[in-house]
Amino acid sequence: MRRSRKFAVVAALTIPVFVGGFFLQSHDSAKGALLLDQVLSLVSDRYVDTLPQGDIYEKAARGLVRELNDPYSQLFSPAELKAFSTNTNGHYGGIGMQIESQQGVVTVSKVFPNTPAEAAGVLEGDQILYVDTLSTRGWTLNRTSDYLTGTPGTKVKVKFGRPGVSQPIEVEFTRAVIHIPAVPYAIMLAGKVGYIPLLQFNETAAQDVADAAESLVKQGAKGLILDERGNPGGLVDQSLELSNFFLKNGQEIVSVRSRVGPPQVDYAKGTPILGAVPLVVLTDGGTASAAEIVAGALQDHDRALIVGQTSFGKGLVQTLYPLDDGYALKLTTAKWYTPSGRSIQRERKFVDGHFVEMPPDSAESDQSKKKRPAFKSDDGRVVYGGGGITPDVIVPDDTLTTAEQQFAKALAPKSQEVYLTLYAFALDLSHHLAPGFKYQPAWRDEFMKRLDAKGVKIDPALFAHASRYVDQLIEDRVSRFVEGDSTAKRRELPFDAPLERALHLLDQARTQQELFALADAKPAAPVKKP
Incomplete structure (x- = not known):
């Protein structure tokens, strides 16, 4: 042979x-x-x-x-590496809009502020029909993105279709460096409490949080909430820098232990710029990796009260190795530990593309978390290991009623049609509304009619019993179109139990120690919904 x-x-x-x-x-x-x-x-x-x-x-x-059966290790092709770098770096050359596919049509789902797209008046819901002279019919999102992005300073022409406008709208853009904010907004909530949602740990995450926090403190914030729920992590160096803003010089942030060499320990350096303001960090099952480094360090050093649900438990470190011809290997190389010695890695297996807990997580109550291995914070508070960051105060999300759960289950088989119908309905409403609009119950009936017209059949009695849930879905989507994400967040506050609990605690506490004392005084169990 x-x-x-x-x-x-x-x-x-x-x-x-x-x-x-x-x-x-x-x-x-x-x-x-x-x-x-x-x-x-x-x-x-x-x-x-x-x-x-x-x-x-x-x-x-x-x-x-x-x-390797490791979902975090990955071989990147040049194109995959480009997409990965865009997500982690927080910058790219483009026009500044987020796109999604709606029934096969590439549609603008978000316009970022201070970008060429915003300056040109591009709106959410606009359809991308042509890029330069090429029709986008049948294009994937990746292909569309490849044509829209490019070297800053270069030009690209786009033709948009807009509902209610008969002729396509043509715009010539000059590509610019686009900053994808890790902190999309920061707002002052009731009781002079500043709220900062941190979506990811990209290249600007730490500075984005610092800028937002300092602005809120200047406005008179007497407490801060850092919302890391759903934050998948990202760049570890950004988690170190962010922790540095809150911790004292010389305090350990994290230690990294690999097969080769002694542990690598990172310490806070300099004077914290946010060292005194009472702080709550919100976590949930989507809080992972770099986000857990911050939560774990602040919890161990008694610098933040953790509220919400147990975090994901990704205590592994990946290293990116450049390879020939534009390829790269992202490889798990170490585990990390919090200052008290907790390994945050949760034991799990990766089966058929899904994580399986080994054993399933049971740390969603104050009683069950005591079954986990116990450690001590600097001031002697008990903190728990065994996988993920276990909150000091466990608050489940606002649960759906039985009727609402049945309604959501009924929608599941046609979730894509429901989403598209809701999106189009909210967009239509937004053209006739101004900020501060009042929700109209009649919208609920109109939404049901539109679902029915799309072939989504729902029992009217079930729809009526889930009215609160339906109203919340409609109001949230309309508010995001009309008022933006920050005001939409204010509107959804009554449905956000962990955030409401954090606000209640910060409203009564003048110092971090008072915050811990209030958290130890357990409130009465919430009344269960029917």
């Missing part, structure tokens, strides 16, 4: 090959390399279909990474 000379090189390179800090020089490694070389050669020479040799190498590499 003729052997490919290119694949024979694989075996020659295995001794020595530097991988993970040591040289593969053992007999077993040589045998393994020979096996790989033989399989690659056979696939190249004998597989029923001809495959480009470059594709075979990439498939082999992807298979190796996939067989």
